[in-house]
Amino acid sequence: MPTLLALEQISKRFGAVVVADQIDLALAPGEALGIIGPNGAGKTSLFGMATGTLSPDSGRVIFDGADITTLPPERRCRLGLARSFQIPQPFGGMTVFENVVVAAAFGTGARERDVYAPCADILDRCGLSQKANRPAGALTLLDRKRLELARALATKPRVLLLDEVAGGLTEHECTALVALIKDIRADGVSVIWIEHIVHALVSVVDRLVVLHGGRFIAQGEPHSVIKSAPVQEIYMGIPADA
Amino acid sequence: MSDAAIRVEHATRASRIGMTLLALLVVALAAAPLWADRASLRLMGEIFTFVALASLWNLLAGYAGLVSVGQQAYVGFGGYVLFAAAILFGVPPIAAIIVAGALAALLAVPVAALMFRLRGHYFAIGTWVVAEIFRLVAAQIGVLGGGSGVSLPAGVITGIAATRAMREYIIYWLALGLAVLVVGGIVLLLRSRYGLALTAIRDNETAARSNGISVMRIKYLVYVVTAAGTAMTGALIFLTKLRISPDTAFSVNDWTAFVIFITVIGGIGRVEGPLIGTIVFFLLRETLADLGSLYLLMLGAVAIVVMLFAPKGLWGFVADRFGWQAFPLERRLAHKP
CATH class of the missing domain: 3.40.50.300 (P-loop containing nucleotide triphosphate hydrolases)
Structure with missing residues:
Protein backbone atom coordinates (compact mmCIF):
# COMPACT_ATOMS: atom_id res chain seq x y z
CA MET A 1 0.00 0.00 0.00
CA LEU A 81 -0.07 19.17 5.64
CA ALA A 82 -2.73 21.16 7.49
CA ARG A 83 -3.66 21.06 11.12
CA SER A 84 -6.44 22.36 13.29
CA PHE A 85 -5.17 23.15 16.76
CA GLN A 86 -6.80 21.57 19.80
CA ILE A 87 -6.59 24.91 21.57
CA PRO A 88 -7.76 27.27 18.82
CA GLN A 89 -5.11 29.72 17.63
CA PRO A 90 -7.07 32.40 15.76
CA PHE A 91 -5.55 35.62 14.47
CA GLY A 92 -7.64 37.47 17.04
CA GLY A 93 -7.34 40.99 15.64
CA MET A 94 -8.32 39.93 12.14
CA THR A 95 -11.79 39.10 10.92
CA VAL A 96 -12.93 35.52 10.39
CA PHE A 97 -12.75 36.04 6.63
CA GLU A 98 -9.24 37.51 6.86
CA ASN A 99 -8.11 34.51 8.93
CA VAL A 100 -9.17 32.18 6.15
CA VAL A 101 -7.70 34.43 3.44
CA VAL A 102 -4.30 34.31 5.19
CA ALA A 103 -4.35 30.51 5.23
CA ALA A 104 -5.48 30.29 1.61
CA ALA A 105 -3.02 32.86 0.26
CA PHE A 106 0.03 31.56 2.09
CA GLY A 107 -0.86 27.90 2.38
CA THR A 108 -1.31 27.57 -1.38
CA GLY A 109 0.89 30.42 -2.62
CA ALA A 110 -2.05 31.89 -4.54
CA ARG A 111 -2.63 35.60 -5.09
CA GLU A 112 -4.76 37.22 -2.44
CA ARG A 113 -7.51 38.28 -4.84
CA ASP A 114 -7.80 34.77 -6.27
CA VAL A 115 -8.61 33.19 -2.93
CA TYR A 116 -11.53 35.46 -1.94
CA ALA A 117 -14.21 33.34 -3.63
CA PRO A 118 -12.92 29.93 -2.41
CA CYS A 119 -12.60 31.41 1.10
CA ALA A 120 -16.21 32.55 1.07
CA ASP A 121 -17.13 29.01 0.03
CA ILE A 122 -15.15 27.47 2.87
CA LEU A 123 -16.82 29.78 5.41
CA ASP A 124 -20.14 28.59 4.05
CA ARG A 125 -19.20 24.93 4.42
CA CYS A 126 -17.99 25.47 7.98
CA GLY A 127 -21.06 27.44 9.05
CA LEU A 128 -19.22 30.73 9.55
CA SER A 129 -20.71 32.84 6.73
CA GLN A 130 -22.77 34.95 9.09
CA LYS A 131 -19.69 35.80 11.14
CA ALA A 132 -17.30 36.48 8.25
CA ASN A 133 -16.62 40.09 9.26
CA ARG A 134 -16.46 39.60 13.02
CA PRO A 135 -13.08 39.80 14.72
CA ALA A 136 -11.90 36.24 15.30
CA GLY A 137 -10.94 37.13 18.86
CA ALA A 138 -14.62 37.70 19.70
CA LEU A 139 -15.79 34.24 18.62
CA THR A 140 -17.13 31.61 21.00
CA LEU A 141 -15.03 28.49 21.57
CA LEU A 142 -17.26 26.55 19.21
CA ASP A 143 -16.84 29.04 16.40
CA ARG A 144 -13.11 29.18 17.04
CA LYS A 145 -12.98 25.45 16.43
CA ARG A 146 -14.93 25.90 13.24
CA LEU A 147 -12.46 28.57 12.22
CA GLU A 148 -9.56 26.19 12.89
CA LEU A 149 -11.13 23.75 10.48
CA ALA A 150 -11.93 26.45 7.92
CA ARG A 151 -8.36 27.74 7.98
CA ALA A 152 -6.92 24.25 7.62
CA LEU A 153 -9.20 23.59 4.65
CA ALA A 154 -8.23 26.88 3.03
CA THR A 155 -4.62 25.70 2.68
CA LYS A 156 -5.90 22.97 0.29
CA MET B 1 -21.06 30.35 -4.87
CA SER B 2 -19.56 32.01 -7.94
CA ASP B 3 -16.94 34.73 -8.25
CA ALA B 4 -19.57 37.28 -9.06
CA ALA B 5 -21.53 36.69 -5.88
CA ILE B 6 -19.00 38.19 -3.51
CA ARG B 7 -17.07 41.39 -3.18
CA VAL B 8 -14.32 42.38 -0.78
CA GLU B 9 -14.32 45.90 0.59
CA HIS B 10 -11.40 47.63 2.21
CA ALA B 11 -12.88 50.93 3.24
CA THR B 12 -15.52 51.40 5.92
CA ARG B 13 -17.47 54.53 6.69
CA ALA B 14 -15.07 55.18 9.56
CA SER B 15 -12.01 54.83 7.37
CA ARG B 16 -13.50 57.12 4.71
CA ILE B 17 -14.00 59.80 7.36
CA GLY B 18 -10.53 59.08 8.75
CA MET B 19 -8.81 59.34 5.38
CA THR B 20 -10.66 62.55 4.51
CA LEU B 21 -9.69 64.17 7.80
CA LEU B 22 -6.10 63.03 7.43
CA ALA B 23 -5.89 64.34 3.87
CA LEU B 24 -7.22 67.72 5.00
CA LEU B 25 -4.75 67.70 7.89
CA VAL B 26 -1.81 66.99 5.58
CA VAL B 27 -2.86 69.81 3.24
CA ALA B 28 -3.19 72.22 6.17
CA LEU B 29 0.19 71.12 7.52
CA ALA B 30 1.86 71.47 4.13
CA ALA B 31 0.62 75.06 4.09
CA ALA B 32 1.91 75.71 7.61
CA PRO B 33 4.68 78.12 6.49
CA LEU B 34 1.76 80.44 5.60
CA TRP B 35 0.14 80.36 9.01
CA ALA B 36 2.67 79.23 11.62
CA ASP B 37 5.57 81.06 13.21
CA ARG B 38 9.16 79.80 13.22
CA ALA B 39 9.04 78.18 16.64
CA SER B 40 5.83 76.30 15.78
CA LEU B 41 7.29 75.10 12.48
CA ARG B 42 10.33 73.80 14.29
CA LEU B 43 8.20 72.02 16.89
CA MET B 44 5.93 70.50 14.25
CA GLY B 45 8.98 69.32 12.31
CA GLU B 46 10.17 67.54 15.42
CA ILE B 47 6.72 66.02 15.92
CA PHE B 48 6.80 64.63 12.37
CA THR B 49 10.14 62.96 12.95
CA PHE B 50 8.71 61.27 16.05
CA VAL B 51 5.64 60.16 14.09
CA ALA B 52 8.05 58.49 11.67
CA LEU B 53 10.22 56.91 14.37
CA ALA B 54 7.25 55.63 16.37
CA SER B 55 5.44 54.30 13.29
CA LEU B 56 8.56 52.40 12.29
CA TRP B 57 9.05 51.00 15.78
CA ASN B 58 5.39 49.99 15.81
CA LEU B 59 5.88 48.09 12.55
CA LEU B 60 8.93 46.37 14.00
CA ALA B 61 7.66 45.55 17.50
CA GLY B 62 3.88 45.80 17.16
CA TYR B 63 3.53 43.77 13.98
CA ALA B 64 6.70 41.72 13.49
CA GLY B 65 7.11 41.10 17.23
CA LEU B 66 10.72 42.33 17.15
CA VAL B 67 10.96 44.31 20.38
CA SER B 68 14.14 46.26 19.71
CA VAL B 69 15.44 48.73 22.26
CA GLY B 70 18.31 49.57 19.97
CA GLN B 71 16.74 51.55 17.15
CA GLN B 72 18.89 54.50 18.23
CA ALA B 73 21.64 52.57 16.43
CA TYR B 74 20.02 53.52 13.13
CA VAL B 75 19.00 57.04 14.17
CA GLY B 76 22.64 57.74 15.05
CA PHE B 77 23.97 55.90 12.04
CA GLY B 78 21.74 57.96 9.74
CA GLY B 79 22.88 61.16 11.43
CA TYR B 80 26.54 60.26 11.13
CA VAL B 81 26.18 59.21 7.48
CA LEU B 82 24.66 62.62 6.73
CA PHE B 83 27.50 64.47 8.48
CA ALA B 84 30.18 62.26 6.93
CA ALA B 85 28.68 62.55 3.44
CA ALA B 86 28.35 66.32 3.72
CA ILE B 87 31.68 67.07 5.42
CA LEU B 88 33.94 64.49 3.79
CA PHE B 89 32.40 64.02 0.36
CA GLY B 90 30.44 67.21 -0.19
CA VAL B 91 27.18 65.36 -0.78
CA PRO B 92 24.16 67.73 -0.56
CA PRO B 93 22.32 67.00 2.72
CA ILE B 94 19.01 66.07 1.09
CA ALA B 95 20.72 63.47 -1.11
CA ALA B 96 22.63 62.30 1.96
CA ILE B 97 19.33 61.43 3.67
CA ILE B 98 18.64 58.89 0.93
CA VAL B 99 22.23 57.61 1.08
CA ALA B 100 21.77 57.12 4.85
CA GLY B 101 18.66 54.99 4.24
CA ALA B 102 20.38 52.81 1.66
CA LEU B 103 23.51 52.28 3.77
CA ALA B 104 21.44 51.47 6.85
CA ALA B 105 19.53 48.81 4.90
CA LEU B 106 22.86 47.26 3.85
CA LEU B 107 24.17 47.40 7.40
CA ALA B 108 20.95 45.90 8.80
CA VAL B 109 21.42 42.71 6.78
CA PRO B 110 24.42 41.36 8.75
CA VAL B 111 23.17 42.92 12.03
CA ALA B 112 19.85 41.09 11.64
CA ALA B 113 21.66 37.84 10.86
CA LEU B 114 23.40 38.20 14.20
CA MET B 115 20.43 39.48 16.22
CA PHE B 116 17.95 36.90 14.92
CA ARG B 117 19.95 34.21 16.67
CA LEU B 118 18.58 35.75 19.89
CA ARG B 119 14.98 35.38 21.06
CA GLY B 120 12.63 37.51 23.14
CA HIS B 121 14.39 39.41 25.92
CA TYR B 122 17.78 38.44 24.58
CA PHE B 123 16.92 40.03 21.27
CA ALA B 124 15.95 43.25 23.07
CA ILE B 125 19.20 43.31 25.03
CA GLY B 126 21.21 42.37 21.96
CA THR B 127 19.87 45.30 19.96
CA TRP B 128 20.80 47.66 22.77
CA VAL B 129 24.32 46.24 22.84
CA VAL B 130 24.63 46.77 19.09
CA ALA B 131 23.56 50.40 19.50
CA GLU B 132 26.19 50.89 22.21
CA ILE B 133 28.83 49.42 19.90
CA PHE B 134 27.77 51.88 17.22
CA ARG B 135 28.15 54.71 19.74
CA LEU B 136 31.63 53.57 20.76
CA VAL B 137 32.68 53.22 17.13
CA ALA B 138 31.37 56.71 16.33
CA ALA B 139 33.45 58.11 19.19
CA GLN B 140 36.58 56.71 17.52
CA ILE B 141 36.08 58.56 14.24
CA GLY B 142 38.49 61.47 14.56
CA VAL B 143 37.42 63.34 11.42
CA LEU B 144 33.87 63.53 12.79
CA GLY B 145 34.98 64.93 16.13
CA GLY B 146 35.43 61.67 18.03
CA GLY B 147 33.71 61.63 21.39
CA SER B 148 32.89 65.35 21.44
CA GLY B 149 31.11 65.46 18.09
CA VAL B 150 31.10 67.87 15.16
CA SER B 151 29.00 70.69 13.69
CA LEU B 152 27.68 70.92 10.18
CA PRO B 153 29.76 73.52 8.25
CA ALA B 154 27.89 76.68 7.38
CA GLY B 155 28.51 76.10 3.67
CA VAL B 156 26.55 72.87 3.74
CA ILE B 157 23.59 74.57 5.36
CA THR B 158 23.51 77.58 3.08
CA GLY B 159 23.67 75.11 0.19
CA ILE B 160 20.11 73.99 0.97
CA ALA B 161 18.62 77.38 0.21
CA ALA B 162 19.82 80.96 0.17
CA THR B 163 17.59 82.44 2.89
CA ARG B 164 17.16 81.17 6.40
CA ALA B 165 13.37 81.20 6.11
CA MET B 166 13.42 79.07 2.97
CA ARG B 167 15.86 76.62 4.60
CA GLU B 168 13.52 76.21 7.52
CA TYR B 169 10.54 75.69 5.20
CA ILE B 170 12.42 73.06 3.22
CA ILE B 171 13.44 71.16 6.34
CA TYR B 172 9.87 71.41 7.66
CA TRP B 173 8.48 69.99 4.39
CA LEU B 174 11.10 67.26 4.41
CA ALA B 175 9.97 66.21 7.90
CA LEU B 176 6.31 66.29 6.89
CA GLY B 177 7.09 64.41 3.69
CA LEU B 178 9.04 61.77 5.56
CA ALA B 179 6.23 61.23 8.10
CA VAL B 180 3.65 60.95 5.30
CA LEU B 181 5.96 58.62 3.37
CA VAL B 182 6.54 56.37 6.39
CA VAL B 183 2.90 56.19 7.49
CA GLY B 184 1.64 55.90 3.90
CA GLY B 185 4.23 53.24 3.15
CA ILE B 186 3.17 51.24 6.19
CA VAL B 187 -0.50 51.49 5.18
CA LEU B 188 0.33 50.28 1.66
CA LEU B 189 2.46 47.48 3.09
CA LEU B 190 -0.40 46.38 5.34
CA ARG B 191 -2.81 46.45 2.41
CA SER B 192 -0.53 44.09 0.48
CA ARG B 193 0.04 40.38 0.80
CA TYR B 194 2.89 41.12 3.22
CA GLY B 195 0.47 43.04 5.40
CA LEU B 196 -1.80 40.04 5.63
CA ALA B 197 1.18 38.00 6.80
CA LEU B 198 2.39 40.69 9.19
CA THR B 199 -0.99 41.10 10.84
CA ALA B 200 -1.22 37.34 11.23
CA ILE B 201 2.26 37.27 12.79
CA ARG B 202 1.20 40.08 15.14
CA ASP B 203 -1.77 38.04 16.32
CA ASN B 204 -0.32 34.54 16.50
CA GLU B 205 3.11 33.50 15.33
CA THR B 206 2.59 29.75 15.74
CA ALA B 207 -0.60 29.79 13.72
CA ALA B 208 1.05 32.02 11.10
CA ARG B 209 3.81 29.48 10.54
CA SER B 210 1.35 26.58 10.50
CA ASN B 211 -0.62 28.37 7.80
CA GLY B 212 2.29 28.66 5.41
CA ILE B 213 3.80 32.05 6.32
CA SER B 214 7.60 32.26 6.27
CA VAL B 215 7.73 34.19 9.52
CA MET B 216 11.51 34.59 9.70
CA ARG B 217 11.78 35.88 6.14
CA ILE B 218 9.12 38.52 6.78
CA LYS B 219 10.72 39.57 10.07
CA TYR B 220 14.04 39.95 8.27
CA LEU B 221 12.43 42.12 5.62
CA VAL B 222 10.71 44.30 8.22
CA TYR B 223 13.93 44.71 10.20
CA VAL B 224 15.84 45.90 7.13
CA VAL B 225 13.08 48.24 5.93
CA THR B 226 12.67 49.76 9.41
CA ALA B 227 16.41 50.27 9.71
CA ALA B 228 16.40 52.23 6.44
CA GLY B 229 13.44 54.38 7.47
CA THR B 230 14.86 54.99 10.94
CA ALA B 231 18.23 56.04 9.52
CA MET B 232 16.59 58.48 7.07
CA THR B 233 14.66 59.97 9.96
CA GLY B 234 17.86 60.14 12.00
CA ALA B 235 19.66 61.92 9.17
CA LEU B 236 16.87 64.49 9.00
CA ILE B 237 16.81 64.94 12.79
CA PHE B 238 20.51 65.79 12.88
CA LEU B 239 20.21 68.01 9.83
CA THR B 240 17.86 70.17 11.92
CA LYS B 241 20.10 69.97 14.99
CA LEU B 242 23.18 71.04 12.96
CA ARG B 243 25.45 69.26 15.45
CA ILE B 244 26.05 65.60 16.21
CA SER B 245 27.89 63.74 18.96
CA PRO B 246 27.93 60.05 19.88
CA ASP B 247 25.90 60.62 23.05
CA THR B 248 23.09 62.54 21.38
CA ALA B 249 23.08 60.41 18.21
CA PHE B 250 22.86 57.06 20.00
CA SER B 251 20.69 58.15 22.94
CA VAL B 252 18.50 55.26 24.10
CA ASN B 253 16.33 57.74 25.98
CA ASP B 254 15.53 60.12 23.11
CA TRP B 255 15.24 57.68 20.23
CA THR B 256 13.91 54.53 21.85
CA ALA B 257 12.44 55.07 25.33
CA PHE B 258 10.25 58.02 24.24
CA VAL B 259 9.37 56.19 21.04
CA ILE B 260 8.24 53.11 22.98
CA PHE B 261 6.23 55.37 25.32
CA ILE B 262 4.53 56.98 22.32
CA THR B 263 3.70 53.67 20.67
CA VAL B 264 2.47 51.91 23.80
CA ILE B 265 0.22 54.71 25.06
CA GLY B 266 -1.11 55.37 21.55
CA GLY B 267 -1.80 51.71 20.84
CA ILE B 268 0.80 49.20 19.71
CA GLY B 269 0.01 47.03 16.69
CA ARG B 270 -2.25 49.64 15.06
CA VAL B 271 -1.18 52.23 12.50
CA GLU B 272 -3.11 54.97 14.29
CA GLY B 273 -1.43 54.26 17.65
CA PRO B 274 1.86 56.12 17.08
CA LEU B 275 0.00 59.14 15.65
CA ILE B 276 -2.16 59.49 18.75
CA GLY B 277 0.79 58.69 21.01
CA THR B 278 2.98 61.37 19.46
CA ILE B 279 0.31 64.01 20.01
CA VAL B 280 -0.10 62.98 23.66
CA PHE B 281 3.65 62.89 24.20
CA PHE B 282 4.21 66.39 22.83
CA LEU B 283 1.23 67.80 24.71
CA LEU B 284 2.74 66.46 27.93
CA ARG B 285 6.22 67.63 27.02
CA GLU B 286 5.20 71.14 26.05
CA THR B 287 3.10 71.65 29.17
CA LEU B 288 5.22 69.83 31.74
CA ALA B 289 8.84 70.07 30.56
CA ASP B 290 9.53 73.05 32.83
CA LEU B 291 8.90 70.86 35.87
CA GLY B 292 12.25 69.09 35.45
CA SER B 293 12.44 65.56 36.72
CA LEU B 294 8.81 65.74 37.82
CA TYR B 295 8.02 65.70 34.07
CA LEU B 296 9.60 62.27 33.66
CA LEU B 297 7.75 60.99 36.73
CA MET B 298 4.49 62.15 35.19
CA LEU B 299 5.32 60.47 31.88
CA GLY B 300 5.86 57.27 33.84
CA ALA B 301 2.56 57.74 35.68
CA VAL B 302 0.69 58.28 32.40
CA ALA B 303 2.27 55.14 30.96
CA ILE B 304 1.24 53.09 34.01
CA VAL B 305 -2.33 54.41 34.00
CA VAL B 306 -2.75 53.73 30.27
CA MET B 307 -1.30 50.24 30.56
CA LEU B 308 -3.60 49.39 33.47
CA PHE B 309 -6.84 50.84 32.12
CA ALA B 310 -6.34 50.76 28.36
CA PRO B 311 -3.78 48.03 27.68
CA LYS B 312 -4.36 48.35 23.95
CA GLY B 313 -3.43 52.02 24.15
CA LEU B 314 -5.62 55.08 23.82
CA TRP B 315 -6.50 54.36 20.20
CA GLY B 316 -7.22 50.70 20.97
CA PHE B 317 -9.49 51.82 23.79
CA VAL B 318 -11.73 53.99 21.61
CA ALA B 319 -11.38 52.03 18.37
CA ASP B 320 -12.64 48.81 19.97
CA ARG B 321 -15.60 50.59 21.51
CA PHE B 322 -16.78 52.43 18.42
CA GLY B 323 -15.39 50.28 15.63
CA TRP B 324 -13.20 53.14 14.44
CA GLN B 325 -10.36 52.82 12.03
CA ALA B 326 -8.65 55.67 10.26
CA PHE B 327 -7.12 53.62 7.46
CA PRO B 328 -8.86 51.27 5.01
CA LEU B 329 -7.04 48.15 6.13
CA GLU B 330 -9.88 45.70 6.51
CA ARG B 331 -10.95 43.05 4.07
CA ARG B 332 -14.70 42.84 4.54
CA LEU B 333 -16.64 40.15 2.78
CA ALA B 334 -19.83 41.43 1.19
CA HIS B 335 -22.37 39.43 -0.74
CA LYS B 336 -23.73 41.08 -3.83
CA PRO B 337 -27.50 41.26 -3.89
Missing part, protein backbone atom coordinates in the same frame (compact mmCIF):
# COMPACT_ATOMS: atom_id res chain seq x y z
CA PRO A 2 1.46 3.43 -0.87
CA THR A 3 2.05 5.83 1.97
CA LEU A 4 1.36 9.58 1.95
CA LEU A 5 2.47 10.48 5.46
CA ALA A 6 4.65 8.33 7.68
CA LEU A 7 6.18 8.68 11.11
CA GLU A 8 9.15 6.32 11.41
CA GLN A 9 10.51 5.31 14.80
CA ILE A 10 9.51 8.68 16.29
CA SER A 11 10.51 9.28 19.90
CA LYS A 12 9.98 12.32 22.09
CA ARG A 13 10.22 12.90 25.80
CA PHE A 14 9.74 15.92 28.03
CA GLY A 15 11.97 15.17 31.00
CA ALA A 16 10.68 11.92 32.47
CA VAL A 17 7.43 12.03 30.49
CA VAL A 18 7.54 9.92 27.35
CA VAL A 19 5.07 11.23 24.76
CA ALA A 20 6.31 9.10 21.87
CA ASP A 21 8.26 5.88 22.18
CA GLN A 22 9.53 4.67 18.79
CA ILE A 23 6.20 5.19 17.10
CA ASP A 24 5.60 4.01 13.55
CA LEU A 25 2.55 5.32 11.76
CA ALA A 26 1.67 5.24 8.08
CA LEU A 27 -1.26 6.97 6.40
CA ALA A 28 -2.35 5.87 2.94
CA PRO A 29 -3.67 8.35 0.35
CA GLY A 30 -7.37 8.88 0.94
CA GLU A 31 -7.33 7.06 4.25
CA ALA A 32 -8.99 8.35 7.41
CA LEU A 33 -7.29 7.38 10.62
CA GLY A 34 -8.62 7.97 14.13
CA ILE A 35 -6.46 8.36 17.22
CA ILE A 36 -7.82 7.94 20.70
CA GLY A 37 -6.08 7.71 24.03
CA PRO A 38 -6.25 9.12 27.54
CA ASN A 39 -5.21 12.71 28.29
CA GLY A 40 -1.45 13.09 28.20
CA ALA A 41 -1.01 10.04 25.99
CA GLY A 42 0.92 12.10 23.42
CA LYS A 43 -1.75 12.53 20.72
CA THR A 44 -1.30 16.25 20.18
CA SER A 45 2.49 15.88 20.34
CA LEU A 46 2.26 13.50 17.37
CA PHE A 47 0.54 16.23 15.38
CA GLY A 48 3.19 18.70 16.50
CA MET A 49 5.93 16.44 15.19
CA ALA A 50 4.06 15.74 11.95
CA THR A 51 3.53 19.45 11.24
CA GLY A 52 6.85 20.72 12.53
CA THR A 53 5.91 22.77 15.58
CA LEU A 54 7.66 20.15 17.72
CA SER A 55 10.85 18.32 16.80
CA PRO A 56 11.24 14.64 17.66
CA ASP A 57 14.24 13.44 19.69
CA SER A 58 14.75 10.74 17.10
CA GLY A 59 13.00 9.22 14.11
CA ARG A 60 11.90 10.57 10.74
CA VAL A 61 8.79 12.16 9.24
CA ILE A 62 8.16 11.24 5.60
CA PHE A 63 5.64 13.03 3.39
CA ASP A 64 4.96 11.83 -0.14
CA GLY A 65 8.28 10.00 -0.23
CA ALA A 66 10.41 12.93 0.99
CA ASP A 67 12.05 13.26 4.40
CA ILE A 68 10.52 16.40 5.97
CA THR A 69 11.83 15.87 9.53
CA THR A 70 13.72 19.18 9.55
CA LEU A 71 11.36 21.25 7.40
CA PRO A 72 9.77 24.22 9.20
CA PRO A 73 5.96 24.25 9.67
CA GLU A 74 5.32 26.77 6.88
CA ARG A 75 7.03 24.56 4.29
CA ARG A 76 5.09 21.50 5.46
CA CYS A 77 1.86 23.47 5.23
CA ARG A 78 2.64 24.42 1.65
CA LEU A 79 3.36 20.77 0.83
CA GLY A 80 -0.17 19.97 1.92
CA PRO A 157 -4.41 20.13 2.30
CA ARG A 158 -3.57 16.65 1.09
CA VAL A 159 -3.48 15.50 4.69
CA LEU A 160 -5.74 17.13 7.27
CA LEU A 161 -4.89 16.69 10.95
CA LEU A 162 -7.89 17.37 13.17
CA ASP A 163 -7.33 17.77 16.89
CA GLU A 164 -10.55 17.42 18.92
CA VAL A 165 -12.84 19.43 16.70
CA ALA A 166 -16.02 17.77 17.97
CA GLY A 167 -15.65 18.42 21.71
CA GLY A 168 -18.48 20.56 23.07
CA LEU A 169 -20.75 20.23 20.03
CA THR A 170 -24.42 19.40 20.39
CA GLU A 171 -25.63 16.15 18.84
CA HIS A 172 -27.02 18.06 15.89
CA GLU A 173 -23.80 20.02 15.31
CA CYS A 174 -21.78 16.86 15.67
CA THR A 175 -23.78 15.20 12.90
CA ALA A 176 -23.15 18.21 10.66
CA LEU A 177 -19.42 18.04 11.43
CA VAL A 178 -19.27 14.34 10.63
CA ALA A 179 -21.00 15.04 7.32
CA LEU A 180 -18.50 17.81 6.58
CA ILE A 181 -15.50 15.61 7.31
CA LYS A 182 -16.93 12.85 5.13
CA ASP A 183 -17.37 15.46 2.45
CA ILE A 184 -13.74 16.55 2.79
CA ARG A 185 -12.65 12.92 2.48
CA ALA A 186 -14.70 12.56 -0.65
CA ASP A 187 -12.53 15.28 -2.21
CA GLY A 188 -9.55 12.95 -1.78
CA VAL A 189 -8.09 14.49 1.38
CA SER A 190 -6.52 12.06 3.84
CA VAL A 191 -7.47 12.64 7.45
CA ILE A 192 -6.03 11.91 10.87
CA TRP A 193 -8.51 12.76 13.57
CA ILE A 194 -7.84 12.88 17.31
CA GLU A 195 -11.15 12.77 19.14
CA HIS A 196 -12.74 11.84 22.44
CA ILE A 197 -16.25 11.70 20.95
CA VAL A 198 -15.76 8.09 19.91
CA HIS A 199 -19.07 7.51 18.11
CA ALA A 200 -18.43 10.46 15.79
CA LEU A 201 -14.90 9.26 15.15
CA VAL A 202 -15.88 5.68 14.44
CA SER A 203 -18.49 6.80 11.92
CA VAL A 204 -15.79 8.46 9.79
CA VAL A 205 -12.48 6.65 10.11
CA ASP A 206 -11.26 3.47 8.36
CA ARG A 207 -8.77 2.61 11.05
CA LEU A 208 -8.35 3.43 14.71
CA VAL A 209 -5.18 3.51 16.80
CA VAL A 210 -5.01 3.80 20.55
CA LEU A 211 -2.15 5.78 22.04
CA HIS A 212 -1.12 5.29 25.65
CA GLY A 213 2.14 6.26 27.31
CA GLY A 214 3.71 7.14 23.96
CA ARG A 215 2.95 3.78 22.31
CA PHE A 216 0.18 2.29 20.22
CA ILE A 217 -1.47 -0.32 22.38
CA ALA A 218 -4.10 -1.30 19.84
CA GLN A 219 -4.91 -0.61 16.21
CA GLY A 220 -7.15 -1.90 13.47
CA GLU A 221 -10.79 -1.83 12.45
CA PRO A 222 -12.49 0.82 14.65
CA HIS A 223 -15.25 -1.25 16.22
CA SER A 224 -13.05 -4.16 17.14
CA VAL A 225 -10.40 -1.81 18.55
CA ILE A 226 -12.97 -0.19 20.83
CA LYS A 227 -13.97 -3.60 22.13
CA SER A 228 -10.40 -4.84 22.60
CA ALA A 229 -9.15 -5.68 26.07
CA PRO A 230 -6.43 -2.99 26.43
CA VAL A 231 -8.85 -0.20 25.40
CA GLN A 232 -11.52 -1.40 27.81
CA GLU A 233 -8.90 -1.56 30.53
CA ILE A 234 -7.67 2.01 29.98
CA TYR A 235 -11.07 3.61 29.62
CA MET A 236 -13.02 1.52 32.15
CA GLY A 237 -10.20 0.74 34.54
CA ILE A 238 -10.99 -2.98 34.53
CA PRO A 239 -9.91 -5.85 32.31
CA ALA A 240 -12.65 -6.68 29.80
CA ASP A 241 -12.93 -10.25 30.98
CA ALA A 242 -13.06 -9.56 34.73
